[in-house]
Amino acid sequence: MSITKFETMKRFKKMYVFMMLLLVSAFTYGQETIKMTVKENKVPCQGVAPMECLEVKYDNGKDWELFYDHIEGFNFEKGNRYEIIVIRTKRQGIVPADASSYLYKLKSIVSTKPVTKANGIYNTKMILTRLNGKTINSKSVYMTIDPTTETISGKSGCNNFNAKYKKLNSKNGIQISAGAGTLMACNDAAMKVERDFLDAIKDKKYKIVKKKNVVQFKNSKNKTIMEFSIPTQNDLWSYIGKNDWKLISLENVGQDYGRASIKFNIAEKKVNGNSGCNNFFGSYTASGDNSIQFSNIASTRMACLNEEANKTEQKILSFLNDKKLRFDVADQTLNFYLDNKLVMMFGVAK
Structure with missing residues (x-):
């Protein structure tokens, strides 16, 4: 029995549809x-x-x-x-x-x-400076109050933490619930500060008082139990400028990067450092939204015989080459982001 031209075209059309379905399925798998x-x-x-x-x-x-x-x-x-x-x-x-x-x-x-800030204490990083009458110099305890979700989160010294809170009828009064955190260990002094801080926020009621860049948490007897500072741009850059920064992570790969480092001259808006093999130097401009752009970056021209060091150098110089980055400081790290992706992390050089 002969197959008509119409039937041939019909079969071809069905086969075409079937193949297209297979292609779509392959492209959209998972x-x-x-x-x-x-x-x-x-x-x-x-x-x-x-x-x-x-x-x-x-x-x-x-x-x-x-x-x-x-x-x-x-x-x-x-x-x-x-x-x-x-x-x-x-x-x-x-x-x-x-x-x-x-x-x-x-x-x-x-x-x-x-999401706007209210009363200058919400959605902003606050660094613990005094606890139970004692000065805290480590800058490793900080927190942020989120009024939308009624949560407090941050770092308690060694570990990240998160706790719920609710507002009380009194002006700027809050009650903090027991929270949860990670379980990393560190040195004895830092662990003691962490325990004291977590005890101070566990199931406690406070009145919050803000005076310029200082935030105090007062108990029912009007005694200040915790005191925090809200860093200004001057505070931030003063801290960045006084330290030498050693590369500890590049594109989320943490390892020893040898001499790779960066140093800022705040007064002259200059920057210098080492990109793995060669020294580099140039200038930068920074704005209040924590963005930074490096410019006029030049470097020495020594041959890079180590393949890994050569790759490191190429990546660092590419990030410093007229790209607008965002930066922040967390604990003792200086972090740089490109398109909201963490690309370089520097730690305070000991």
């Missing part, structure tokens, strides 16, 4: 579209090295979760709360141990809502 709410501030977290993470809620979730990955195409700006649609794709093949199992790509931004 892929899904999800809705995420992104909190307006990043928080300290521990990945391969200490870093800052976004906090997100998935779909209609109630609890904030740490987000360690990068969302391609999403430019996060501090102070804005986002609702976004993201395409999440399962990685194929062998996934490195320090990499995520998924790739994330922005599909659309549903909404962007600026």
Whole structure:
């Protein structure tokens, strides 16, 4: 029995549709579209090295979760709360141990809502300076109060912590609930400060008093139990300028990078350092939104015989070459971000 031209075309069409379905299935394997709410501030977290993470809620979730990955195409700006649609794709093949199992790509931004500060004490980093009448000089205990979620989070010295609070009827009165934290250990002195601080915020009621850049937590007898400072830009740059900074992590890979380092001359807005093999020098401009741009970067021209050191040098110089970066200081690290991805982390050189 002969096959008509019509039947041949019909079969060809069915085969074409089948092949297209196979191609679409191959391209979308392990892929899904999800809705995420992104909190307006990043928080300290521990990945391969200490870093800052976004906090997100998935779909209609109630609890904030740490987000360690990068969302391609999403430019996060501090102070804005986002609702976004993201395409999440399962990685194929062998996934490195320090990499995520998924790739994330922005599909659309549903909404962007600026979150304003109230009374100057919310959504801002506060560093503990006095506790139970004693001066605290370490700058390793700090916290941020989030009025939207009624949470307090930060670092208690050695560990990250998070606690709930509720507002009381009295003006600027709050009651802090018992919180949770990580369980890393450190030296005895730091652990004692941590225990005293956590005890001071556990199930306690306080009246908060702000005087310029100083925030005091007073008990029912009007005694100041905790005192915090809100760093100014001058404080921040004074701290950056007085220290030598040694590279400890590059593109989230923490290791010993030898001589790689950076030093700032605050008075002259100059910068110098070592990129792995060669010394470099140049200038920089910084703005109040914690952004920085390096310019006129030049370096010596010694041959780099070590392949790893050569790769390190190329990466460092590329980040310092007229790119606008964001920076922050957390504990004793100076961190630089490109498109909200942590690219360089420097620690205070001992």
